[in-house]
Amino acid sequence: MTRADVASAAGVSTAVVSYTLNNGPKNVAPATRERVLEAVRTLGYRPNATARALRLGSTGQVGLVVATVSNPYFGQLTDQVERSAAARGLALLVRTNSGGLVREAIEQLAARQVDGMLIARPMDANDAAAVAESGVPAVLINEASGPAGVPSVGVDRYGGARRAVEHLIEHGHHRVGLIGAGDGGHRQRGWADALAGAGLPPGPVVAETYSREGGYRAVLQLLALPDPPTAVFASSDEQAVGALLALHESEVPVPGGMAVIAFDGSAASAFTWPPLTAVAQPMEMMVERALDRLLGLEQNVLPTELPSTELLPTELLRRRSCGC
């Protein structure tokens, strides 16, 4: 039973069968899509089960595309992928490219004959096309959603940020600032909705890079305001680490003078002074789910029956920087 049989039964090209089953990269008209799925059901076609069973174990290696590993969060994520892959008998090849294009990394990794790829960088439609052309299955990781045709396993950043800011409000804070990318993303919306939900005005937003230096500069900006916030939500551990240094140097006690909560919860956040209360990402679960998807452990389920995006819940780790 081949893709050609399905195409013939549905009266479409084999490419249209692929687009339908992979949810992309090109769109398929709803009526055509229904015809293809009907043919798949009638014929009992299990595309990925076959293809993946052939691939799985043929090289014994999976690949990971990541921008940088000097950021401790991504270093930890990379090590987690290696451990989880090893537990499944697979070795890991990592392709870092902070400066280069994602699609180049995908093409080069695919040429190294891996069974599948995890991609921990934001992807666009061009990148999805590179995945489709490579013939190597790929799963987007650490992102809330990706382009059509690429399943993703991410984290509920909105819910995590909202819960963290609600926690600061429970500690009595009425002015809670945000250090973030300033792009109105999930974390910023969670922060804004927590304040709005408590009837509080949005605190100041400082747009900065997701780095220690960014967090450091952001706090200096906040402290220069006529009426600085009494608490701040940092969109990454790295920003929070930089924020703490700026607060220490400015002799603002933490949490007494300014409370801080970070997003990420990497190992480094437990060893700052004071230790950071943080929204912890479920890194191990995220990696395990992504590998399940990648290796087709759900191979008895049609791709179209799986959600294209899976969002995992975060956990608030209460340490000292929030006032607990």
Add this chain to the structure above:
Amino acid sequence: MTRADVASAAGVSTAVVSYTLNNGPKNVAPATRERVLEAVRTLGYRPNATARALRLGSTGQVGLVVATVSNPYFGQLTDQVERSAAARGLALLVRTNSGGLVREAIEQLAARQVDGMLIARPMDANDAAAVAESGVPAVLINEASGPAGVPSVGVDRYGGARRAVEHLIEHGHHRVGLIGAGDGGHRQRGWADALAGAGLPPGPVVAETYSREGGYRAVLQLLALPDPPTAVFASSDEQAVGALLALHESEVPVPGGMAVIAFDGSAASAFTWPPLTAVAQPMEMMVERALDRLLGLEQNVLPTELPSTELLPTELLRRRSCGC
């Protein structure tokens, strides 16, 4: 002009020519070795120039073997290799394997067709044999020395540690403890010689893992002594970060109650509280030198004329934790 010509002129097998030119992996009797080198000189044979010119650029990729990238030092090292390789038009493939054997990582990376490999893990003779069998040139990095046949580019850990402890003595400290692996390695010897050089007794040594948790436990041990040291040298940034947390929790002011100097000088050491005075490793220079070696940029020089080990100097970054 081939290796066979050299072998014939010297009256040895081609294997012996390889062992001589690569300084291993097997030993060659001094007299035989001289005969081979005489033949090489007479015939003007340039072995690696040819082999490397053939390889260089044929895949456009170099490999890196590293144990783990969640340690910020190795994360930063990995990113530096990627940047330096990219500047030479080469992409980087990383093979992490914290649990596995180095020789497995070497074999798997070599099978992925890379132009050469940097290896940032301690190597033994078996690993050197794996390199020789793979046919892919390799350079050991971040280690003071390696097995015969594998050139290495490392850092003068002894000199760096000695200078750091001398600096603590200049600040008036007479009891300087050591947090290290307790294996009498280069850093421990530098620490001991600095104290001996000033006529001071060796302070307490706490043997711990090179981790934040290790540094944390070590300081609790030091503080429990009847007469704790007034300063401590931590053998890694990670240990120093853990040490700072233990000192803060014990309400021992830094540097007033205990001064701290760390070895590594990764980016994280600048953002602790107080910022860490640290022995900085010349990471970029180390990576550039290792890539020069790997890619045969010294191809007009015979391998036997190059030192098999290159040690680069460190720099003492003076921040606040030492008392400066």
